Amino acid sequence: MSYCGKFVRFIYICSAIVFVSAFTYGQTCATGSEVTAPAGGSVTVTTNLNFYNSTEAGPDSALARTAVDLQDDAWRTAVLASFPTSIFNTWVDTTTAQGNVAVPVSNAFLISGVNVSYDYRDFPTDFRTVAAPCIGSQIATVGERLAFLAKTNPIQGTENAPRPASLYNTANQPLIYDEIAFASQPNRNTTINAAQFTFSTAIRAFGVWFGDTESRTDGGGDPMVVRMLDAAGNRIGSDVLIQPLVGVQTACGAGIAGCGNQTTRWIGFRDTATPARVRQMVVIIGSQSTAAGVGGQRVAFIGPTIPISPTAASATISGRITSAAGRSISDALITLESADQSTRRVVRPNTFGYYNFTDVAVGASYVISISSRRHRFEPSSRVISLVDELNGVDFVSLP
Numbered sequence: 540m541s542y543c544g545k546f547v548r549f550i551y552i553c554s555a556i557v558f559v560s561a562f563t564y565g566q567t568c569a570t571g572s573e574v575t576a577p578a579g580g581s582v583t584v585t586t587n588l589n590f591y592n593s594t595e596a597g598p599d600s601a602l603a604r605t606a607v608d609l610q611d612d613a614w615r616t617a618v619l620a621s622f623p624t625s626i627f628n629t630w631v632d633t634t635t636a637q638g639n640v641a642v643p644v645s646n647a648f649l650i651s652g653v654n655v656s657y658d659y660r661d662f663p664t665d666f667r668t669v670a671a672p673c674i675g676s677q678i679a680t681v682g683e684r685l686a687f688l689a690k691t692n693p694i695q696g697t698e699n700a701p702r703p704a705s706l707y708n709t710a711n712q713p714l715i716y717d718e719i720a721f722a723s724q725p726n727r728n729t730t731i732n733a734a735q736f737t738f739s740t741a742i743r744a745f746g747v748w749f750g751d752t753e754s755r756t757d758g759g760g761d762p763m764v765v766r767m768l769d770a771a772g773n774r775i776g777s778d779v780l781i782q783p784l785v786g787v788q789t790a791c792g793a794g795i796a797g798c799g800n801q802t803t804r805w806i807g808f809r810d811t812a813t814p815a816r817v818r819q820m821v822v823i824i825g826s827q828s829t830a831a832g833v834g835g836q837r838v839a840f841i842g843p844t845i846p847i848s849p850t851a852a853s854a855t856i857s858g859r860i861t862s863a864a865g866r867s868i869s870d871a872l873i874t875l876e877s878a879d880q881s882t883r884r885v886v887r888p889n890t891f892g893y894y895n896f897t898d899v900a901v902g903a904s905y906v907i908s909i910s911s912r913r914h915r916f917e918p919s920s921r922v923i924s925l926v927d928e929l930n931g932v933d934f935v936s937l938p
Contacts, residue, residue, distance in 0.1 A: 566772035568666075568673040573764070574777045578784050581617065584767060585776025587812040589617065591746065595784060597701050597802030599693040604704040610805035611746055611844070618744045618846050621811045625744075625846035630655075631706060632688075632714040639685045639719070642678075646739070651847035652902045652924040654739035659686065659718050659838055662731040662823055664761060673766065673774055674735055674821055689715040694750025695839045699801040703748055706842055715750075718837035731761055733823040734838045739924045741770060741815040746807025747843040753799035753836040754781050754825035757788040763799070763825035767808060767817045775816055781825075799825070799836070807844075814927065847902060847926060854925055857895035858932035860888045860909065867892030868936060871911040878904040901925050909934045 576582045576592040584590050593610035596603045618625055630648040643658035660675035678684045690712040694700040706713045718732060736745070754763035763781040766774055784797035791798035810817055824836050856875065860868040868888065875884045875896045882905075888894040899905070908920035914936040921932055 566673045566768070566774075567670050568766065568774050568778075569670050570668055572774070572777045573667070573780050575780045575782055576765075578782070580613070582779060583776075584779060584808070588767065588776055588808060588810045588816070590765065590767075590779045591617065591805070591807045591809070592779070592781060593805040595797060595799065595802035595804050597800075598699040599701040599801070601704075603701040603803075604707050607701050607748065607803045607805075608703040608705050610703070610748070610803070611807065614744075614746050614805065614807045614809065615846075617809050621809060622743065622846065622848045624848050626651075626848075627844055627846045629842050629844040631842065633708075633711045635688060635714060637688055637690045637714070639687055642684050642686050643735075644686070646922075648843055649904070649924070650843060650845040652904060652926050653742055653845055654904065654922070654924050655843060655845075656737040656739075657686075657716065658735045658737075659684070660733040660735050660821070662733055664729065664731055666731065666823070667762070667764065667778075673768055673772060674819070675731075675733055675823075683719065685719045687717045687719055689717045689839075691715065694748070694803055694841055695837070698751040700750030700803045700839070702803070703842060706748075713841065715839055715841045717839040731823055731825070732836065732838050733821055734840060736820045736822075736843070738818050739922065740926060740929065741818050742845060742926070743811070743815045743817075744807065744809045744846050745817070745820060745844070746805055747840050748803055748805055749822065749824075750803045750839045750841075751799060751801065751836060752781070752804055752806075752822075752824055753791075754783050755788055755791050755798065756780065756782060759788060760791065761826040764823040765806060766821050766823075768819040768821065769816050770818045772819075852901065853898045854901050854928045855895055855897045856899055856905075856907070856923070856925065856929045856932055857893070858907075858930070858934065860892045860894065860934050860936075862914070862936050863938040868911070868914060870913055871909055871934075873934075874906075874908045874910070875899070876906050876908070878906070899925060901927065907932055911936075 574582050579594040581589045581591045591614040596606035628651045630650050645656045646654040648655040662675040694715050756762045765779040824838050873886050873894050886894050904924045909916050916934050
């Protein structure tokens with residue numbers, strides 16, 4: 540995969556780092572917590588956390604691609620207002636061949652020092668009125684756990700949703716991350732589809748372009764909903780309901796613009812809380828069907844973006860070593876090694892099991908591992924991407 544950007548917007552860098560994340564979520568989201576996102580603006584999800592939702596642009600044309608390229612401007616402006624030194628990095632892959640890849644994909648994108656994993660998930664059609672797992676469920680059929688890495692001109696070629704102009708290059712087309720075609724999902728026709736983004740560390744801002752994000756909120760289809768989750772897998776604030784842009788929703792369908800058909804939109808968030816909280820964003824895609832509860836549109840996205848603020852040159856990583864019974868362990872060695880192996884440091888925990896690495900360069904990925912003659916640990920290593928102070932990198936020995 541390639542991590543790319545152009546001066547200010549994209550800088551071409553290639554990375555061969557592939558780490559497997561053990562981060563899991565199992566929380567249940569209760570119903571009744573929902574706010575509506577205005578078109579082309581932001582909405583407060585909870586204190587200091589704002590969601591950004593652009594208007595739609597499409598169907599595909601040179602003019603529409605230019606309009607799509609401007610959709611993230613309001614989000615970028617807001618991020619810069621809160622974090623003035625931010626540099627925006629966008630993931631673009633022009634080297635991987637077009638074709639299928641099994642999901643979930645762990646650490647698919649390394650953006651601004653943050654590993655981003657993604658998956659496609661299933662939600663029951665009644666998830667807004669009946670409590671359900673916050674991230675839905677894994678796709679039941681193994682053969683349907685596929686993303687299609689596409690080089691088509693539009694996002695979802697048959698749906699004609701335009702790319703952003705900056706990610707349009709017919710000579711070397713950047714990849715789109717598309718769910719496999721609906722016809723290839725016979726067991727998913729009665730579920731709602733979603734894209735799940737998981738971050739290796741809590742981040743302050745993230746955004747991405749989605750194509751053909753159909754939505755309908757009048758009971759004649761399935762709505763589009765976005766939610767953010769913290770490190771414990773709990774929802775942060777309210778879900779965000781995406782409204783169609785048409786006045787009369789009965790007009791939705793048959794390619795009507797404003798209902799998500801043949802259009803692209805930008806979706807992102809900004810969190811100004813200290814410390815940052817968001818470890819996951821789940822985008823649940825709706826459907827324009829004339830009957831509610833018949834399954835959602837497949838999911839396609841391009842251009843995931845994370846800003847980085849270079850104001851802090853270094854940070855501290857800390858944690859505690861304990862037994863399964865909660866007793867402190869001091870007879871262990873903790874090793875910190877950078878992904879490029881240019882940095883390697885070793886420390887011992889103190890009497891109470893606490894350790895720390897000070898003055899660690901931010902904006903890089905590290906492997907933290909533990910060894911002991913008397914204790915066994917599983918896992919015995921952790922992969923982190925350091926963008927700020929990082930506490931709670933703990934290890935617990937096996938019983």
